Amino acid sequence: MGIDYNELAKKYDLSRKENMGTITRFLENQPFSEETNILDFGCGTGNFTCALKRMTDASVYGVEPADEMRQKAIGKNTGVSFEKGNHEKIPFIDSFFDFAYMTDVIHHVPDINAMFKELYRVLKQDSSLCIVTESHKQIESRFWVKYFPATVEVEKERYPDIPEIIESATINGFVFSKIEITDANHRHAIAQNFLMLVENKGYSMFHLISNEDYERGLADLRNDYDKQVEIEYRHGETFLWLKKPVKD
Ligand SMILES: C[S@@+](CC[C@H](N)C(=O)[O-])C[C@H]1O[C@@H](n2cnc3c(N)ncnc32)[C@H](O)[C@@H]1O
Numbered sequence: 001m002g003i004d005y006n007e008l009a010k011k012y013d014l015s016r017k018e019n020m021g022t023i024t025r026f027l028e029n030q031p032f033s034e035e036t037n038i039l040d041f042g043c044g045t046g047n048f049t050c051a052l053k054r055m056t057d058a059s060v061y062g063v064e065p066a067d068e069m070r071q072k073a074i075g076k077n078t079g080v081s082f083e084k085g086n087h088e089k090i091p092f093i094d095s096f097f098d099f100a101y102m103t104d105v106i107h108h109v110p111d112i113n114a115m116f117k118e119l120y121r122v123l124k125q126d127s128s129l130c131i132v133t134e135s136h137k138q139i140e141s142r143f144w145v146k147y148f149p150a151t152v153e154v155e156k157e158r159y160p161d162i163p164e165i166i167e168s169a170t171i172n173g174f175v176f177s178k179i180e181i182t183d184a185n186h187r188h189a190i191a192q193n194f195l196m197l198v199e200n201k202g203y204s205m206f207h208l209i210s211n212e213d214y215e216r217g218l219a220d221l222r223n224d225y226d227k228q229v230e231i232e233y234r235h236g237e238t239f240l241w242l243k244k245p246v247k248d
Pocket residue numbers: 005016017041042043044045046047048063064065066069085086087102103104105108109110
């Protein structure tokens with residue numbers, strides 16, 4: 001079964017919002033001024049896009065293929081420009097952006113070579129691209145694998161692992177800068193927000209496992225939530241930083 005973001009748009013913002021740690025990381029790594037053009041590729045309902053707009057003087061643009069997601073983003077009225085586009089067509093002129101990023105998008109892109117080619121085209125020389133995703137190791141260590149073990153295989157099938165991403169990026173002209181990993185190490189009871197997210201199938205992987213696996217996992221999760229069982233949280237995200245180099 002494919003993922004229909006026009007359908008998911010109805011409930012997306014009930015359980016998903018921007019991660020301020022991610023925004024802070026962008027701000028720490030990048031100089032932003034009034035002259036800076038930023039691209040949020042696969043911006044969804046614009047949560048990260050709007051947060052960056054609030055926190056910088058830069059011009060922020062979101063590109064998103066799903067009309068319903070984009071309409072939600074536009075409805076936030078934050079002065080961000082949201083355009084229809086995807087990995088094959090980013091509707092901007094060559095060398096327009098000073099910085100581009102994508103959060104939780106790359107596993108939805110059917111052809112990452114085409115995506116890197118198009119991102120290379122719209123980025124300026126000496127600009128950065130940051131891909132926020134999860135490695136296969138991080139997917140295996142997600143705390144909810146205990147409840148939904150079937151998610152591991154479906155996720156590893158659709159998420160390109162980090163070496164594959166780097167290879168595709170470099171074939172298409174980018175240069176590797178660095179990797180930042182945000183793996184955690186703490187224990188606490190399951191948060192109500194997480195239970196709500198699962199009940200709303202707020203992660204697309206819940207649409208990719210069988211209903212039986214989903215219902216069984218949800219029942220076990222509710223049980224542990226009610227008993228306030230402490231869970232070990234370890235996995236985080238991978239920030240892959242790439243550069244479009246200066247040509248001699
Ligand atoms: C999990 S959502 C993440 C949205 C947003 N980046 C965020 O973090 O809130 C994945 C987004 O990727 C978009 N997407 C799917 N296929 C895409 C493609 N080929 N090119 C660009 N974006 C795509 C979806 O429509 C969806 O909005």
